[in-house]
Amino acid sequence: MTTREQAAALDARDPLAPLRELFTLPPGVIYLDGNSLGALPKATPARIARAVEQEWGQGLIASWNNAGWIDLPRRLGDRLAPWIGARAGEVLVADSTSVNLYKVLHAALQLQQGKRKIVVSERSNFPTDNYIAQSVVRSHGGELILADSPEDIPPLLDERCAVLMLTHVNYRSGRMHDMALLTRWAHQAGALAVWDLAHSAGAVPLDLLGAAADFAIGCGYKYLNGGPGAPSFVWMHPRHQGQVWQPLTGWLGHAAPFEFSPEYRPAAGIQQYQCGTPAVLAMTGLDSALDVFDEAAKLGGMGALRAKSLALTEAFIAEIDARVPTAWVATPREAALRGSQVSVALPSDIDSYAVMQALISRGVIGDFRAGTPALLRFGFTPLYTRFVDVVDAVSVLADVLATEAWRTPEFQRRSAVT
Ligand SMILES: Cc1ncc(COP(=O)(O)O)c(C=O)c1O
Structure with a gap:
């Protein structure tokens, strides 16, 4: 005591x-x-007020270029990258965690080319993860299998398992998985590993590249302090770049959105995971919050x-x-x-x-x-x-x-x- x-x-x-x-x-x-x-x-209220009053109010549509609005998803991704063990250029900030999970889970199942269709997760995972997985496996003709405890996961990593999808820190118990170990076991079984970092980013050490994880997503409004409904982030291991399309093929994930071509052509790398127009005011809140992490970096x-x-x-x-x-x-x-x-x-x-x-x-x-x-x-x-x-x-x-x-x-x- x-x-x-x-x-x-x-x-x-x-x-x-x-x-x-x-x-x-x-x-x-x-x-x-x-x-x-x-x-x-x-600092956030003044920062958002500036985005509203100056960038939007005065700069109007020119702020997409002049205030760098169009670059926010990549720029914030670059700022976040070191906190999740990724490199600049690999992370994108966009949409919600649920939506990003939908994208990466589809992509991961596509990488398995229909040979494996089972997604393994935990019954105690945050409901949105399992709900999204239910929808994705249904569209791939697969199945979601839920482990009742962390100890029940390894036996489920067999030759039928396509994807191991876990939340790194459980939202109920606060228990943290060993990302590197479980990713290795998933890979040894021929499966891919998708990690939800909602309760990890900004709070615990993360090394996505070191763990050789396949995909990761996470929340901007929890430990990152981006504000209510702040956008989420998405990461894909560079080895998967150009291998598959994420399913929400919106115009800003196109290789050249301002060509306005009728044919979809995916952007290279993580940019393809952007779907539509970024929520600039919400992004601005997260941008401001990341300044706090710059200060934290100076203090250890x-x-x-x-x-x-x-x-x-x-x-x-x-x-x-x-x-x-x-x-x-x-x-x-x-x-x-x-x-x-x-x-x-x-x-x-x-x-x-x-x-x-x-x-x-x-x-x-x-x-x-x-x-x-x-x-x-x-x-x-x-x-x-x-x-x-x-x-x-x-x-x-x-x-x-x-x-x-x-x-x-x-x-x-x-x-x-x-
Ligand atoms: C593990 C996990 N994933 C996702 C979410 C929420 O996703 P979204 O921001 O799409 O509502 C939460 C919210 O608490 C969560 O705990």
């Missing part, structure tokens, strides 16, 4: 502490939901972020063990298996949804995920979370449980988003 004084001392020694100043965080709020929606970088980069993230999650688990002994920590205690969140299950006679509402009413913002067991999720973005936040959040949780404050009727009312 850590005292508040010890936590404050850890914050005082934290080399990443200055990064918190780059975010707007409401006073009195402990924000532990950056794994779902990252906080607002202070991903090594420092990961070290702090693990220290925060470890401290949180220790606090839960000490102060909420009836809780079960659903996230692995082994650092190598842990992303940057901790999920906690409470005894079944406690309404976890109401507990989270009670926490939120006291300024501790995490979220709730229904299921068996129902989970309280707490994300620990190393860019702005402090060690005192860990201690204070668990104090509030312990108090909400001890006083049964969660039984208050207003906390039982369900909103559309949990």
